[in-house]
Amino acid sequence: MTATREDATHVGSTVEPGRGMHLTLRVWRQPNPSVKGKMVTYELDDISPDMSFLEMLDVLNEHIIMEGGDPVSFDHDCREGICGMCGVMINGMAHGPEQTTTCQLHMRSFKDGDTIDIEPWRATAFPVIKDLAVDRRAFDRIIQAGGYISAPTGTAPEAHSVPVPKKDADAAFDAATCIGCGACVAACPNASSMLFTAAKVSHLGLLPQGQPERNDRVVNMVAQQDREGFGGCTNIGECSAACPKGISMETISRLNHDLLGALRAGARPKS
Amino acid sequence: MPLELFTVGDPIADTKAPMDVPIAERWSTRRFRARLVNPANRRKMTVIVVGTGLAGGSAAATLGEAGYQVKSFWYQDSPRRAHSVAAQGGINAAKNYRNDGDSVHRLFYDTVKGGDFRSRENNVHRLAEVSVNIIDQCVAQGVPFAREYGGLLDNRSFGGAQVSRTFYARGQTGQQLLYGAYQALERQMAAGNVEQHARTEMLDVIVVDGRARGIVARDLVSGEISTHFADAVVLATGGYGNVFYLSTNAKGSNATAIWRAHKRGAHFANPCYTQIHPTCIPVSGDYQSKLTLMSESLRNDGRVWVPKERGDTRDPRDIPEEDRDYYLERIYPSFGNLVPRDIASRQAKNVCDEGRGVGPNGLGVYLDFGDAIQRLGRSAVEAKYGNLFDMYNRITGENAYETPMRIYPAVHYTMGGLWVDYDLQSTIPGMFVIGEANFSDHGANRLGASALMQGLADGYFVLPNTIADYLADAPFEKIDDSHPAAAEALTGVREQIDRLLAIQGTRTPASFHRELGRLMWDLCGMERSEESLRKALDRIPEIRQEFWTNVKVSGDWSGFNQTLEHAGRVADFIELAELMCIDALHRNESCGGHFRAESQTPEGEALRDDETYAYVAAWEWTPEGAPPVLHREALEYEYVHLAQRSYK
Numbered sequence: 001m002t003a004t005r006e007d008a009t010h011v012g013s014t015v016e017p018g019r020g021m022h023l024t025l026r027v028w029r030q031p032n033p034s035v036k037g038k039m040v041t042y043e044l045d046d047i048s049p050d051m052s053f054l055e056m057l058d059v060l061n062e063h064i065i066m067e068g069g070d071p072v073s074f075d076h077d078c079r080e081g082i083c084g085m086c087g088v089m090i091n092g093m094a095h096g097p098e099q100t101t102t103c104q105l106h107m108r109s110f111k112d113g114d115t116i117d118i119e120p121w122r123a124t125a126f127p128v129i130k131d132l133a134v135d136r137r138a139f140d141r142i143i144q145a146g147g148y149i150s151a152p153t154g155t156a157p158e159a160h161s162v163p164v165p166k167k168d169a170d171a172a173f174d175a176a177t178c179i180g181c182g183a184c185v186a187a188c189p190n191a192s193s194m195l196f197t198a199a200k201v202s203h204l205g206l207l208p209q210g211q212p213e214r215n216d217r218v219v220n221m222v223a224q225q226d227r228e229g230f231g232g233c234t235n236i237g238e239c240s241a242a243c244p245k246g247i248s249m250e251t252i253s254r255l256n257h258d259l260l261g262a263l264r265a266g267a268r269p270k271s
Numbered sequence: 272m273p274l275e276l277f278t279v280g281d282p283i284a285d286t287k288a289p290m291d292v293p294i295a296e297r298w299s300t301r302r303f304r305a306r307l308v309n310p311a312n313r314r315k316m317t318v319i320v321v322g323t324g325l326a327g328g329s330a331a332a333t334l335g336e337a338g339y340q341v342k343s344f345w346y347q348d349s350p351r352r353a354h355s356v357a358a359q360g361g362i363n364a365a366k367n368y369r370n371d372g373d374s375v376h377r378l379f380y381d382t383v384k385g386g387d388f389r390s391r392e393n394n395v396h397r398l399a400e401v402s403v404n405i406i407d408q409c410v411a412q413g414v415p416f417a418r419e420y421g422g423l424l425d426n427r428s429f430g431g432a433q434v435s436r437t438f439y440a441r442g443q444t445g446q447q448l449l450y451g452a453y454q455a456l457e458r459q460m461a462a463g464n465v466e467q468h469a470r471t472e473m474l475d476v477i478v479v480d481g482r483a484r485g486i487v488a489r490d491l492v493s494g495e496i497s498t499h500f501a502d503a504v505v506l507a508t509g510g511y512g513n514v515f516y517l518s519t520n521a522k523g524s525n526a527t528a529i530w531r532a533h534k535r536g537a538h539f540a541n542p543c544y545t546q547i548h549p550t551c552i553p554v555s556g557d558y559q560s561k562l563t564l565m566s567e568s569l570r571n572d573g574r575v576w577v578p579k580e581r582g583d584t585r586d587p588r589d590i591p592e593e594d595r596d597y598y599l600e601r602i603y604p605s606f607g608n609l610v611p612r613d614i615a616s617r618q619a620k621n622v623c624d625e626g627r628g629v630g631p632n633g634l635g636v637y638l639d640f641g642d643a644i645q646r647l648g649r650s651a652v653e654a655k656y657g658n659l660f661d662m663y664n665r666i667t668g669e670n671a672y673e674t675p676m677r678i679y680p681a682v683h684y685t686m687g688g689l690w691v692d693y694d695l696q697s698t699i700p701g702m703f704v705i706g707e708a709n710f711s712d713h714g715a716n717r718l719g720a721s722a723l724m725q726g727l728a729d730g731y732f733v734l735p736n737t738i739a740d741y742l743a744d745a746p747f748e749k750i751d752d753s754h755p756a757a758a759e760a761l762t763g764v765r766e767q768i769d770r771l772l773a774i775q776g777t778r779t780p781a782s783f784h785r786e787l788g789r790l791m792w793d794l795c796g797m798e799r800s801e802e803s804l805r806k807a808l809d810r811i812p813e814i815r816q817e818f819w820t821n822v823k824v825s826g827d828w829s830g831f832n833q834t835l836e837h838a839g840r841v842a843d844f845i846e847l848a849e850l851m852c853i854d855a856l857h858r859n860e861s862c863g864g865h866f867r868a869e870s871q872t873p874e875g876e877a878l879r880d881d882e883t884y885a886y887v888a889a890w891e892w893t894p895e896g897a898p899p900v901l902h903r904e905a906l907e908y909e910y911v912h913l914a915q916r917s918y919k
């Protein structure tokens with residue numbers, strides 16, 4: 001933290017001499033959705049390996065603001081890997097070279113002298129707002145289509161009235177850890193949202209409380225992801241490899257199983 | 272206390288809790304006496320809910336289910352991002368599933384005691400009562416709580432309690448509870464009961480004839496500023512820990528909504544009560560943008576220690592038992608590592624002040640899992656805390672299975688907030704404040720796993736009942752932008768944005784924020800004194816002056832402009848910081864998270880002064896230049912006897 005006013009505008013140069021990294025950044029700049037974007041190159045010195053990737057972008061932005069430019073817009077919030085707000089393509093990989101969120105990626109994963117390409121998520125269903133920030137409300141609309149258990153406040157029975165086998169509870173939890181960041185879509189060559197949808201279908205479908213709506217849930221959520229313009233799933237597995245929470249491909253198998261069962265049972269999506 | 276810092280106004284009191292019945296009957300009595308709105312009339316009434324965390328999300332969903340027209344606002348892209356998502360440890364409930372002597376009364380007692388006797392008994396008792404309904408509700412929604420092999424819910428212990436009443440979902444309880452509320456909210460949005468305003472920030476409240484009737488908000492994507500009207504406004508905008516710049520809050524967490532409501536007439540209660548969480552990852556450098564918490568649940572199995580001798584720079588694994596000081600176990604034999612947060616934090620500060628701190632800058636203590644791994648095996652520890660160990664590894668590059676974690680306290684939660692009565696209504700009629708944004712339940716210190724409990728209690732079970740009593744008089748007269756109050760609020764917001772953009776000085780908003788945060792941490796942090804607070808109060812007006820003449824905000828008002836967003840929030844943090852210091856200076860006693868160097872026992876524990884300070888300090892804003900006005904709400908303890916807290 002900068003202690004005095006004199007040095008307050010010089011950010012991030014507290015690295016021990018010789019330890020700072022020099023980086024060349026090539027960043028996607030696009031003022032708004034209606035203007036064509038392009039890659040712009042920036043040089044940065046004195047980057048500490050202990051910085052997070054977003055702190056490195058903070059340093060870049062402080063420089064840009066002081067030089068009278070327009071800082072790079074990027075989404076972020078909790079900066080502890082759980083809110084799902086951050087996410088950019090780093091050297092062509094969703095969230096970069098480690099299996100984590102962009103905010104939890106640290107500069108020790110890079111080398112002095114590296115060139116780093118930084119781009120927004122690319123998907124028709126995730127339109128760019130500005131620079132690296134995209135609109136992911138399509139995910140919320142998939143949830144709206146059925147990603148819930150209808151249990152209005154006050155209607156719940158005593159919590160212990162329905163035991164849940166530990167195995168099921170643990171598997172439901174594993175699927176429920178999805179943070180909705182969109183890396184799966186960005187990593188998928190088809191820009192499919194299947195892993196996201198499958199995580200929610202699995203989470204709720206594994207619990208006894210989720211059974212009554214299980215068939216309708218899966219057909220409606222799948223129909224909504226198609227309406228949003230996400231691509232189809234061809235079981236490539238890039239999604240799971242890029243997922244910061246390690247959501248497994250098994251959830252997609254489970255979704256397909258549920259979908260088939262639901263269709264055979266006569267469930268049809270609401271129009 | 273010199274007169275110019277504040278003036279004293281009339282006392283203030285809650286008038287809604289039915290005091291003619293015993294405490295255990297007050298909530299049911301209030302629910303019975305509160306007026307109702309019949310289902311057919313609910314459609315005609317509009318409620319604005321700002322924020323979609325545990326409190327705001329659950330409130331908006333529940334009001335939507337009840338049939339009100341709800342308008343929901345949040346600054347992130349999705350309601351699921353709200354910072355409740357980051358809560359790790361758990362949620363308390365007086366279920367007594369362990370048969371270990373827990374009860375509603377014990378949870379009530381522990382919470383009042385943990386809050387160091389500075390909370391309102393009635394509110395805390397209600398919280399303990401509804402805690403059991405929360406667990407039922409969340410299970411019904413599909414929240415995947417941890418379970419035992421028999422299929423029943425598992426529990427663990429948290430600080431300040433000797434029973435196991437904390438329900439959890441691995442280290443991601445807040446995330447799972449939030450998704451439950453978020454899914455219920457999205458369901459109501461799909462049903463057309465809740466209007467959606469994503470990436471929209473509230474910048475003012477519209478008060479008409481003494482009632483909150485709407486808000487002014489900025490669409491953060493288009494930059495457009497517009498008004499939104501309703502019959503009641505609910506603020507669920509979280510705490511103000513980011514006054515300190517470095518905290519465990521999300522980067523976007525801010526005080527703008529509550530501060531601007533304060534400037535419209537909502538009293539701000541106990542702003543100096545901030546919680547410094549004992550187990551966070553230490554600061555690594557000046558570029559640091561936030562601090563990361565390691566769940567308090569780690570203290571169930573981790574043991575906190577520092578070397579006995581100062582300057583012992585050996586690798587922690589090479590330091591033998593006899594050279595280690597497990598200081599919490601030594602000082603507090605009965606609670607040991609599970610003492611409340613304020614105590615654990617201050618003791619960490621003490622051992623570091625003695626020069627026994629560990630890590631590169633000496634600001635850290637060890638949290639050691641060596642014994643737990645030996646006792647339970649590595650895989651059992653991994654099952655309980657795996658994600659936390661991974662997170663620690665990612666941030667520090669160290670493996671906590673092999674070497675002890677290094678931890679240090681960090682700002683985590685703010686117990687202060689807008690003053691509310693038993694109905695959660697602020698001093699502006701029609702404006703309700705829920706969750707961390709209000710001051711109501713935690714006194715001077717919040718116990719672990721109680722924030723999730725309070726957010727959901729307020730949103731699911733309390734507000735939807737109490738707001739009906741207010742709405743029984745609605746719908747109110749229709750208003751639009753042509754109303755003078757709306758026009759004035761709209762103009763005010765536009766003018767402030769124009770002013771920020773026009774300065775074009777030489778410092779970024781972030782540099783002011785950092786400077787303010789450092790000042791608050793040093794002078795109004797874990798320990799405060801008259802000297803430090805006066806120093807802060809000298810300096811803050813200078814920072815404010817410089818901010819308003821030398822800040823540099825790039826871009827313009829239209830379109831996506833994150834620097835402009837930040838600048839507006841920093842401007843409000845600077846003003847709030849001043850009130851925090853005035854509150855901290857006027858309260859010349861130590862209580863909970865507020866530790867005044869002048870007021871301590873011979874052993875260095877917080878020393879309350881109940882004769883003078885057993886009250887809530889509710890501050891009234893006064894326009895430019897005039898000092899704030901203090902309204903005291905006397906705290907009476909009928910059921911929990913005032914006592915010096917002891918965890919020894």
